[in-house]
Each structure stands twice: as C-alpha cells, then as structure tokens.
Amino acid sequence: MTVTDSAALALRGGPGLVQERRLVTPIPGARSVELMERKRxxxxxxxxxxxxxxxxxxxxGVVIDVDGNSLIDLGSGIAVTGVGNAHPAVAAAVAEQAARFTxxxxxxxxYDGYVAVAEALNRLTPGDHEKRSVLFNSGAEAVENAVKIARAHTGRQAVIAFDHAYHGRTNLTMALTAKAVPYKSGFGPFAPEVYRAPVSYPLRDGGLSGPDAAAAAIRMIEKQVGAANVAAIIIEPILGEGGFIVPADGFLPALVDxxxxxxxxxxxxxxxxxFGRTGRMFASEHFGIVPDLVTTAKGIAGGLPLSAVTGRAEIMDAVHAGGLGGTYGGSPVACAATLAAIDAFENEGLCEAAESIGEIIVxxxxxxxxxxPRIGDVRGLGAMIAVEFVHPETGEPDPxxxxxxxxxxxxxxxxxxxxxxYGNVIRFLPPLTIPLELLVEGLDIVATALRDAPTN
Incomplete structure (x- = not known):
C-alpha cells in the first residue's frame, strides 16, 4: 500500500479531519485541565x-482534543477503532438503525441484525465446520460465556489459563487474568477451578522451542489438574496486555492437538x-490453528459495544434454552455498526493496511x-507491535x-x-486507517523520546 492509498483510506475513518499532528497548547490544555477536575x-x-x-x-489517525490539539493516535482506543473512529458507513448504519429502534x-x-452478525461470524472465523454464535457486550462477557459453554458441553469444571494472560475484569475473568496490579489486587476471592500454565515467551523462557514449551504446559496440566477434569484451555493467540507476546512456532498447534x-x-x-489487527481477520490463522470457540469484541463494531462467542455447533448448542443471553447482548444499533465494519474489513484493504503498518513499525x-541495547525485543504481527525495554546490562525489564x-x-x-x-512494553495499535506518513511521524517522536531518555 502506498502513502497515497493510505491517505485516501484515512478519509474513510474521519472525513473532514486534517491528518496532522498539531499542538496549539501544552498537553494538557486549559479546557482539558478543567474537565479533568470535573472528572475527579x-x-x-x-x-x-x-x-x-x-x-x-x-x-x-488523529484525535482532536477540546483545546484544539490534534494528536497522533497509535492506540485505537485499545485496538477498537480499526476501521477508524467515524467510518462513514458505520456512522450511517448506526443512525439508520437508531431511527428505526434502539x-x-x-x-x-x-431482529435480523443479530442473525446477520452471527452468520458473518460463522463465516469469517477459522474453520469450515458448522458453527453457531451468541452476542454480548464486552470482551470479558464473551470470555465468561465461553467458559460457561465449555463447561456445559464437557460436564467438567477446570479451566486452564496461562502466564501473562489478560481476559477481563469480571470475577471469573480476573481469575483467568495473570497480572495482579491493577486488575486483581484487592478484589478477591476469585472464581474457583482456574489453573495457570506456563506460556511460550521466547524472550524470557530460556529459548524453549514451541513444542517444548507446550510440553511443559501440558505436563503441568496433566500432573496438577488432570486431563479428565479440564473443560477448556483459553489463550490469546498473541498475548495482549501481558506484553504482545508471540508464542514460538508450534506452541499453539501442540496445545490444540x-x-x-x-x-x-x-x-x-x-x-x-x-478483525484485521494482525494482518489477517483472526490471529489464529497465522498459527494454522482452528479453535473450538473464538471470543471477539473490541474491533468488531467500529467503536460500539458488542462481543461474541463463535464456535462448533455441537459445543455451542450444549447450553439449555435460556442459559445464554443478556438484556443488551447484540444491541440492534451495535449489530448495524458491526455489519458495516465487517464490510469495511472485507472490502477496503484493511488487513493489507495492517501488514504495511506493522512492517514500518518493526x-x-x-x-x-x-x-x-535497551530495546530487548521488537515483536508482533500486523498492526499489533510491541517494543520491550530492558536494562542493557542485565536484560531485566525496565518499566x-x-x-x-x-x-x-x-x-x-x-x-x-x-x-x-512487568510494565516494560510499549504497544503500537494504530487505526488501520492511519496515513503512513502520520504513522512515521509518530514513530519518530517515540524514537526521539527513547534516544533522549536517560538510562537508569
């Protein structure tokens, strides 16, 4: 993708906004300071x-603040606004649906929007087996329901999560999440029957191959939990909040097997x-795995709250009627946004844009x-890239x-x-609509900040 193509793509994410970094006040400006006091x-x-x-x-690729500053967005609201913050088709679909009923x-x-989203997810997620989907509001809600579905299907209770995992902030998903502060500290006791296994972390696991790292995890599961007791394994194909950790080749396939x-x-x-974040619709595709269940949220609806569990029909249908759902799950307005966002992912070159973005950052x-030597690792796929900072003499994390x-x-x-x-990773998650020249400028600023930062 050329810079010109990228600039044209950016207009779809925010028509009328000049794609430039522009500071007219210090950060924060007076109006933001005032609003922050009101927030407090x-x-x-x-x-x-x-x-x-x-x-x-x-x-x-920009966020305009209330003081008129134009900021380069390398975060996408935590990987949400892949199609841009105001994609015209998403905005139009939301307005049309809201005018009919909310x-x-x-x-x-x-209503048919829910069914259409389920059909799209069944088609897009990895594997050509028969699938079903159910819609919710947040990622944590999707994860919690995926565990419910797995337990109903297997009749078992134990769930295996991994070191460095992040799965949410509800009681069950806090149990699945690894990091204590700020996500878990002071909020226990947590849901029972959750066990943690080691993950493949190439920078920090002694150079284990993917199959060897998987074997270590499997030994722990079999000896400390017992395979016959395990309802589900849950893992992020690339661990997110834990540091954008890309498992070594062979790790995920061995776990699936x-x-x-x-x-x-x-x-x-x-x-x-x-949803295109890693350069393919789903990161599982990079590793050649076909999950039984897939949880989705964030980038699915162009900024509106919607999440889903999609999976094998026989597993999804194991739950009794009325066992899944929620008042707002699959909101008609969010479903309309989702269908428009999926169309953009499929037809506007956004996966290709993610690959171009990632190549530039890496x-x-x-x-x-x-x-x-303070840069210990640069890793990731597509527009999901991490830079891990370390103490140059020891290789220890440098938060x-x-x-x-x-x-x-x-x-x-x-x-x-x-x-x-360890708090020592900067993650890059720009909108897939960012003009590439704006991306380069943002990276220049981060690189200069690193150059000028004193070493401890």
Missing amino acids: AAVAGGVGTTMPVFAQAAGG HTCFMITP WANANGVVFIADEVQTG RRFRELAASD ELTARVAASAHTQGVIVLTCGT
Whole structure:
C-alpha cells in the first residue's frame, strides 16, 4: 500500500479531519485541565486515563482534543477503532438503525441484525465446520460465556489459563487474568477451578522451542489438574496486555492437538487480536490453528459495544434454552455498526493496511535495537507491535524507562500505550486507517523520546 492509498483510506475513518499532528497548547490544555477536575469530582477514582486530554473528534489517525490539539493516535482506543473512529458507513448504519429502534431485546422480540452478525461470524472465523454464535457486550462477557459453554458441553469444571494472560475484569475473568496490579489486587476471592500454565515467551523462557514449551504446559496440566477434569484451555493467540507476546512456532498447534485428543475445548481469545489487527481477520490463522470457540469484541463494531462467542455447533448448542443471553447482548444499533465494519474489513484493504503498518513499525525499531541495547525485543504481527525495554546490562525489564518514553511522547501529541506483566512494553495499535506518513511521524517522536531518555 502506498502513502497515497493510505491517505485516501484515512478519509474513510474521519472525513473532514486534517491528518496532522498539531499542538496549539501544552498537553494538557486549559479546557482539558478543567474537565479533568470535573472528572475527579464526579467519576470513581478507580477509572484511570492514559492521556490527560479530553477528545472532541477523531478519525483516520488523529484525535482532536477540546483545546484544539490534534494528536497522533497509535492506540485505537485499545485496538477498537480499526476501521477508524467515524467510518462513514458505520456512522450511517448506526443512525439508520437508531431511527428505526434502539432496543427490543433479542430474547423478547428478535431482529435480523443479530442473525446477520452471527452468520458473518460463522463465516469469517477459522474453520469450515458448522458453527453457531451468541452476542454480548464486552470482551470479558464473551470470555465468561465461553467458559460457561465449555463447561456445559464437557460436564467438567477446570479451566486452564496461562502466564501473562489478560481476559477481563469480571470475577471469573480476573481469575483467568495473570497480572495482579491493577486488575486483581484487592478484589478477591476469585472464581474457583482456574489453573495457570506456563506460556511460550521466547524472550524470557530460556529459548524453549514451541513444542517444548507446550510440553511443559501440558505436563503441568496433566500432573496438577488432570486431563479428565479440564473443560477448556483459553489463550490469546498473541498475548495482549501481558506484553504482545508471540508464542514460538508450534506452541499453539501442540496445545490444540492435546485438547482435541483429551476432549478439552480450546478457546481462542481474539478480543484484541481479531478483525484485521494482525494482518489477517483472526490471529489464529497465522498459527494454522482452528479453535473450538473464538471470543471477539473490541474491533468488531467500529467503536460500539458488542462481543461474541463463535464456535462448533455441537459445543455451542450444549447450553439449555435460556442459559445464554443478556438484556443488551447484540444491541440492534451495535449489530448495524458491526455489519458495516465487517464490510469495511472485507472490502477496503484493511488487513493489507495492517501488514504495511506493522512492517514500518518493526523495521524502524529493529534498526534502533541494533545500536540500543535497551530495546530487548521488537515483536508482533500486523498492526499489533510491541517494543520491550530492558536494562542493557542485565536484560531485566525496565518499566521506568518505558514510562518515561511514553510520557514524553504524550507531551508531544502522540498517543501510545504501555503494557506487559512487568510494565516494560510499549504497544503500537494504530487505526488501520492511519496515513503512513502520520504513522512515521509518530514513530519518530517515540524514537526521539527513547534516544533522549536517560538510562537508569
């Protein structure tokens, strides 16, 4: 994809917004400072923010704040706005559906949008087997229901999650999530019958091959839990909040093979990795695996709340009538947005755009890593790329450097996010509609922030 193509694509994500970084006030500006004071007085303190600015418009590759600053968006609202923040087709579909009706509850009087979204997910998710889908509101809700479905199908209770996993903030999904602060600390006790196995983390697992790392995980499962007790394995094909960890080749296929051989439901949590983010519609495709169940959310609906569980018909249909659902699950407005977003993913070159974005980010930071030992790893697929920072002498995680680099980028009008179990990873999740020249400018600013950051 050329820069010109990318710029044209960006217009679909935010018509009328000039695609440039522009600072007219310090970050934050006076209006954002005022609104942040109102937030402190009105919003629960447990709700944090990455950037101290308030948005008033967004699209393409920029977010415009209330003070008129135009910020380069390298976060996409945590991988949500892949099609852009205001894709015209998504906005039009939302407006048209809202004018007809905003809600009836699918469990009371159903509507065709829900069915159409289920049909699309059944078609798009990996595998050509017969499938069913059920719609919810959030990624955590999808994960929780995937576990319910797996338990109903198998009649078993135990669920295996992995080191560095993130699956949500509800009670069950906190149990599945690995990182204590800020997600779990002080909120227990957690749901029982959740067990944690080691994951393939090529930078930090002693160079284990994928099959060897899988064998270590399987030994733990068989000895400490017992295969006959396991309802499901759940894993992100690329671990998200844990640090954008890409498992070594062979790790995921070995787990799938073991699950299939032991009647265990394999759940791929594609909440962050799905919908073109990695250069394919689903990250599972990169690893040649066909999950039994797939959970989706984030990028599915162009910014509206919708999530889903999609999977093998015999597993999905194991739940009794009335056992799945929710008042707002599969909102008609969100379904309309989803259908428009899926059309954009399939017909506007967004997977190809993700590949171009990823190539630029990886190339830039691997070039820097050749001369800067503070960059311990550059990894990821498509427009889901991580840079892990380490102490150059020891290779240990360096969260302080990571925080300094991110903070410097923020003050210069670039939205970047950190992640990782150790807090030492900057993750790049730009909208797939970002103009490539804007992406390059944002990366330049992050690279300069790293160059100028003192080493501990």
